[in-house]
């Protein structure tokens with residue numbers, strides 16, 4: 001069952017002491033989806049991503065990436081490309097060296113490494129700076145290098161945390177186009193961002209997390225319809241509607257009400 005899904009979680013939960021950062025999360029994301037993962041600050045998005053990328057262990061529950069359990073770090077890591085909020089880069093290297101090093105870690109062959117680096121540097125307008133040290137880069141240039149690093153080994157699942165953060169409008173557009181192309185070639189994109197218009201434009205499915213729980217899920221259109229935001233409604237309206245304590249209280253009492261006659 002989980003084999004047909006790119007990302008699946010079953011009652012995934014993470015507690016830090018008395019704080020439940022992620023509570024009983026169930027996701028079923030098919031291959032080629034662009035899944036917009038939303039939630040206010042502290043909702044549990046990064047914690048979820050860190051579990052999916054095997055960086056932290058769940059307190060309970062399970063998760064699979066392309067059918068591989070997150071308990072099998074090596075298998076999972078071979079399927080994913082991950083861009084965290086702060087890209088993991090060595091400041092003393094140049095972007096080209098960093099990417100060559102990463103390609104080696106990913107067991108890519110040298111000619112494939114050079115080919116992918118050249119084409120991605122070109123796509124993200126980084127060719128002229130590729131042989132300068134990362135320590136001299138702007139935030140946006142580091143972000144682009146991190147993104148190339150996440151994509152260069154052509155993973156099945158790409159997990160992006162605020163991928164357009166710090167990018168100028170042209171670079172941000174390139175990132176959006178790249179995300180759409182990845183999905184068109186059946187790569188699954190798990191996209192966490194606070195920039196809701198990007199999600200509205202790209203996502204096939206959206207999940208909204210609030211206080212560690214998934215409080216709404218569906219296509220952007222379906223969510224807007226369900227929330228009766230009206231024709232002018234946006235994903236932001238849906239987001240603001242479901243991420244309040246009042247909405248949360250209503251939801252938790254809802255099961256008792258649904259069985260009652262009107």
Ligand SMILES: Nc1ncnc2c1ncn2[C@@H]1O[C@H](COP(=O)(O)OP(=O)(O)OP(=O)(O)O)[C@@H](O)[C@H]1O
Nearest residue numbers: 016019020021039040041042043044045046047048
């Ligand atoms: N290492 C940790 N130790 C203790 N508590 C933590 C730790 N990491 C996260 N938390 C707590 O878990 C909850 C979820 O945090 P998380 O970073 O996953 O949220 P987020 O949705 O990614 O937020 P943001 O949008 O601000 O990045 C918060 O209450 C946070 O304080």
